[in-house]
Amino acid sequence: QKEVEQNSxxxxxPEGAIASLNCTYSDRGSQSFFWYRQYSGKSPELIMFIxxxxxxxxxxxxxxxxxxxxYVSLLIRDSQPSDSATYLCAVNTGGFKTIFxxxxxxxVKA
Amino acid sequence: xxxxxxxxxxxxxxxxxxxxxxxxxDSQVTMMFWYRQQPGQSLTLIATANQGSEATYxxxxxxxxxxxxxxxxxxxxxxVSNMSPEDSSIYLCSLTPGGDTEAxxxxxxxxxxx
Numbered sequence: 001q002k003e004v005e006q007n008s009x010x011x012x013x014p015e016g017a018i019a020s021l022n023c024t025y026s027d028r029g030s031q032s033f034f035w036y037r038q039y040s041g042k043s044p045e046l047i048m049f050i051x052x053x054x055x056x057x058x059x060x061x062x063x064x065x066x067x068x069x070x071y072v073s074l075l076i077r078d079s080q081p082s083d084s085a086t087y088l089c090a091v092n093t094g095g096f097k098t099i100f101x102x103x104x105x106x107x108v109k110a
Numbered sequence: 111x112x113x114x115x116x117x118x119x120x121x122x123x124x125x126x127x128x129x130x131x132x133x134x135x136d137s138q139v140t141m142m143f144w145y146r147q148q149p150g151q152s153l154t155l156i157a158t159a160n161q162g163s164e165a166t167y168x169x170x171x172x173x174x175x176x177x178x179x180x181x182x183x184x185x186x187x188x189x190v191s192n193m194s195p196e197d198s199s200i201y202l203c204s205l206t207p208g209g210d211t212e213a214x215x216x217x218x219x220x221x222x223x224x
Contacts, residue, residue, distance in 0.1 A: 031210055032210040032211070034212055034213070036213075041220075042218075043202060043215040043216065043217055043218050044153070044213075044215055046212045046213075049211070049212055088152060088153070090213070092206065092210045092211075092213075094210065096140070096141045096143075096158075096205075096206045096210075097141075097143065097155065097158065097206075098143070098155075098204070098206060098213045099155070100145075100152045100153040100154075101152060102151065102152040103152045
């Protein structure tokens with residue numbers, strides 16, 4: 001059974017702080033990794049993707065991948081109340097299929 | 111990218127009845143995926159819809175309960191059959207155009223079974 005594990009939270013951070021979201025996956029052969037943001041009642045939307053070990057930065061978001069540890073993380077700098085949402089870690093296991101973690105609920109307090 | 115039109119957006123159904131959800135894509139895609147998202151939960155893959163062959167179901171999901179059609183490369187339907195309140199959920203269709211690239215989603219169908 002291929003799994004993606006996340007802490008369900010909720011994670012609460014003050015406005016302007018760094019939010020750190022973590023994820024582990026079980027399929028060592030996974031090649032592509034994604035972070036989606038989902039607002040209540042909406043479909044998931046892509047925030048970041050990462051394919052290689054190391055860090056990838058896009059604006060206030062940084063994704064980190066460590067394939068040896070089977071670990072993916074997302075850092076959100078200068079967190080804003082509009083960042084309050086559920087963040088889904090997802091892994092593409094090949095063959096077009098994506099497996100999602102349970103999601104971490106983030107609350108950014110103004 | 112891909113644009114997926116999913117309908118209905120929501121429905122309230124009586125137990126024992128069936129509901130068919132449709133997804134139309136603006137381009138041809140090999141595989142489409144159907145997910146279920148129960149309240150407060152993440153997305154659980156129901157099945158992979160392949161054009162020209164039977165859908166592939168994940169563990170815990172069966173064709174009699176969730177029949178899927180894929181008549182062409184731009185369209186798919188998921189039917190939730192003989193519904194019970196436990197089927198109340200959001201159902202999402204999805205695709206990954208590039209194989210290992212990001213997933214795109216329809217708008218979702220919020221189903222309530224009473």
